[in-house]
Amino acid sequence: MRxxxxxxxxxxxxxxxxxxxxxxxxxxxxxxxxxxxxYSRPLVxxxxxxxxxxxxxxxxxxxxxxxxxVEPMLGVRATGIDTQAKTVSLAGGGTVSYDRLxxxxxxxxxxxxxxxxDLDGVFTFxxxxxxxxxxxxxxxxxxxxxxxVGGGLIGMKAVKALMARGLRLTVxxxxxxxxxTSFDRTxxxxxxxILRRAGAEVITGTTVKEIVGKEGGGIDxxxxxxxxxxxxxxxxxGIGVRPNLDLILPDPEKNxxxxxxxxxxxxxxxxxxxxxxxxxxxxxxxxxxxLEVERPIAIWPHATRQGHVAGCNMAGVEKTYEGGxxxxxxxxxxxxxxxxxxxxxxxxxxxxEIIEKYDRAAQTYKRLVLHRNRxxxxxxxxxxxxxxIYTGLIRDQVDVTPFKEHLLSGSFGLISLPxxxxxxxxxxxxxxx
Amino acid sequence: MKRIYVNEEYCxxxxxxxxxxxxQHSQSxxxxxxxxxxxxxxxxxxxxxxxxxxxxxxxxxxxxDAPCLDACITGAxxxxxxxxxxxxxxxxxxxxxMCVMACPFGAIQRNLKGTKxxxxxxxxYGEEMPACVAHCPNEALxxxxx
Numbered sequence: 001m002r003x004x005x006x007x008x009x010x011x012x013x014x015x016x017x018x019x020x021x022x023x024x025x026x027x028x029x030x031x032x033x034x035x036x037x038x039y040s041r042p043l044v045x046x047x048x049x050x051x052x053x054x055x056x057x058x059x060x061x062x063x064x065x066x067x068x069x070v071e072p073m074l075g076v077r078a079t080g081i082d083t084q085a086k087t088v089s090l091a092g093g094g095t096v097s098y099d100r101l102x103x104x105x106x107x108x109x110x111x112x113x114x115x116x117x118d119l120d121g122v123f124t125f126x127x128x129x130x131x132x133x134x135x136x137x138x139x140x141x142x143x144x145x146x147x148x149v150g151g152g153l154i155g156m157k158a159v160k161a162l163m164a165r166g167l168r169l170t171v172x173x174x175x176x177x178x179x180x181t182s183f184d185r186t187x188x189x190x191x192x193x194i195l196r197r198a199g200a201e202v203i204t205g206t207t208v209k210e211i212v213g214k215e216g217g218g219i220d221x222x223x224x225x226x227x228x229x230x231x232x233x234x235x236x237x238g239i240g241v242r243p244n245l246d247l248i249l250p251d252p253e254k255n256x257x258x259x260x261x262x263x264x265x266x267x268x269x270x271x272x273x274x275x276x277x278x279x280x281x282x283x284x285x286x287x288x289x290x291l292e293v294e295r296p297i298a299i300w301p302h303a304t305r306q307g308h309v310a311g312c313n314m315a316g317v318e319k320t321y322e323g324g325x326x327x328x329x330x331x332x333x334x335x336x337x338x339x340x341x342x343x344x345x346x347x348x349x350x351x352x353e354i355i356e357k358y359d360r361a362a363q364t365y366k367r368l369v370l371h372r373n374r375x376x377x378x379x380x381x382x383x384x385x386x387x388x389i390y391t392g393l394i395r396d397q398v399d400v401t402p403f404k405e406h407l408l409s410g411s412f413g414l415i416s417l418p419x420x421x422x423x424x425x426x427x428x429x430x431x432x433x
Numbered sequence: 434m435k436r437i438y439v440n441e442e443y444c445x446x447x448x449x450x451x452x453x454x455x456x457q458h459s460q461s462x463x464x465x466x467x468x469x470x471x472x473x474x475x476x477x478x479x480x481x482x483x484x485x486x487x488x489x490x491x492x493x494x495x496x497x498d499a500p501c502l503d504a505c506i507t508g509a510x511x512x513x514x515x516x517x518x519x520x521x522x523x524x525x526x527x528x529x530x531m532c533v534m535a536c537p538f539g540a541i542q543r544n545l546k547g548t549k550x551x552x553x554x555x556x557x558y559g560e561e562m563p564a565c566v567a568h569c570p571n572e573a574l575x576x577x578x579x
Contacts, residue, residue, distance in 0.1 A: 329529055
């Protein structure tokens with residue numbers, strides 16, 4: 001029995017740890033095109049912002065592979081999968097054979113076709129290598145200002161990094177407000193004002209049309225759709241990510257037979273349509289417990305959990321993934337924010353009840369979205385303490401009718417919950433997600 | 434594993450659990466020094482809740498299947514191999530507060546004045562009995578294997 005894992009991030013680690021809980025012997029090979037020991041992708045912005053050093057980038061101790069008897073093949077790109085022969089082919093020749101394969105191939109930044117996109121000084125921003133390239137570029141080209149294309153969560157990470165580097169920033173967002181997928185309008189506008197107060201310019205409702213280089217190299221300026229000219233020395237695209245399907249997409253030359261929709265299709269055991277091939281993390285689509293659809297939700301906690309579930313099943317111990325919902329904790333220019341679940345329903349709006357509390361003086365905002373007396377979404381800006389209780393209520397679909405009026409009170413806590421539910425939580429041996 | 438169990442019916446709201454938690458996690462381990470010199474950088478690692486006659490302390494549950502472990506982006510949050518406790522390596526924590534978002538008990542707090550890291554119960558690592566349990570005068574907190 002041989003395990004092979006393509007990818008080396010959260011889902012891969014979750015799987016390795018789960019496999020070794022149940023199978024101490026059979027070999028595990030981890031194949032990654034990156035050369036780094038397992039590190040934290042979300043910390044890439046901290047690295048670029050010089051908020052953590054390289055040593056703190058590592059997500060697991062440096063003896064992780066030895067401890068878990070993993071054979072790492074780092075800096076080696078997988079180029080194809082033969083699901084009949086059960087082999088993974090590698091760039092530069094050679095194959096790795098497997099009995100159970102896990103795909104944790106992640107996501108790829110989406111970059112729109114924009115004139116000047118190939119210029120030096122235009123970057124995407126998801127990997128360690130990206131941070132290194134941007135860092136070098138900032139040092140070599142005396143970069144003073146940057147344009148960040150995309151006002152979503154990746155854009156906010158770029159803001160965090162580059163603000164820490166002291167650059168003059170402009171954020172441009174195509175929607176009419178930043179963070180439009182995780183926040184409602186009030187929270188978005190509050191976030192915009194926080195960014196502006198911190199010195200960034202925020203432009204919404206438009207996007208970049210062209211990036212114009214300088215003679216002799218480097219960026220001179222960018223032109224927006226409406227013709228506005230933004231002077232900048234650096235452009236970062238942080239619009240969003242899509243599942244990385246390079247290895248899997250059915251193409252006549254390398255048809256793997258693995259079913260793909262918006263992401264790799266998996267069952268509750270994280271197994272793909274091909275037996276013995278599993279997938280987890282940003283590359284898959286899984287059940288959104290709130291929207292009740294299958295879709296990719298590219299966030300770290302889900303990747304870890306899915307990897308764990310995949311690893312258990314690969315090692316022959318049945319475990320199911322129940323699904324999840326979006327959740328993000330993001331620092332916006334020093335202001336903590338949390339957004340969980342469905343925060344701004346667009347369809348059948350009359351079915352939802354919204355309760356909000358906006359403290360202008362304190363610059364804090366909380367918004368809860370209820371559907372049939374069950375919490376389905378929460379936003380906290382400024383005050384995030386104990387926000388996890390909301391997350392738990394969303395996951396457990398608890399009827400909040402008896403304590404609805406306490407949900408936004410300053411003293412809200414487990415004490416506000418019905419006694420039976422509280423007891424169930426505190427007396428149990430530990431919750432199961 | 435042994436866990437702290439909360440019996441709200443017995444809690445008299447004295448908050449000695451908070452006091453002794455803070456002292457136990459201080460440098461001096463002396464009550465006056467800890468409160469006069471080390472607080473407010475130090476904070477109790479459990480949450481105390483009170484409303485009318487009802488009160489209880491809420492330390493980390495050290496869940497079997499802990500959501501904070503999945504959510505932590507740095508690897509700071511980890512399960513101790515020897516005790517099975519969920520611990521936070523505060524030197525590695527960057528304060529992203531994913532754990533605060535994930536913990537359904539609201540048992541992880543932000544230490545904004547001191548470490549700037551996630552602050553949570555460590556079952557008084559190395560001690561036979563957590564300080565909050567040892568000093569609870571009415572057995573509202575117990576430390577046992579169930």
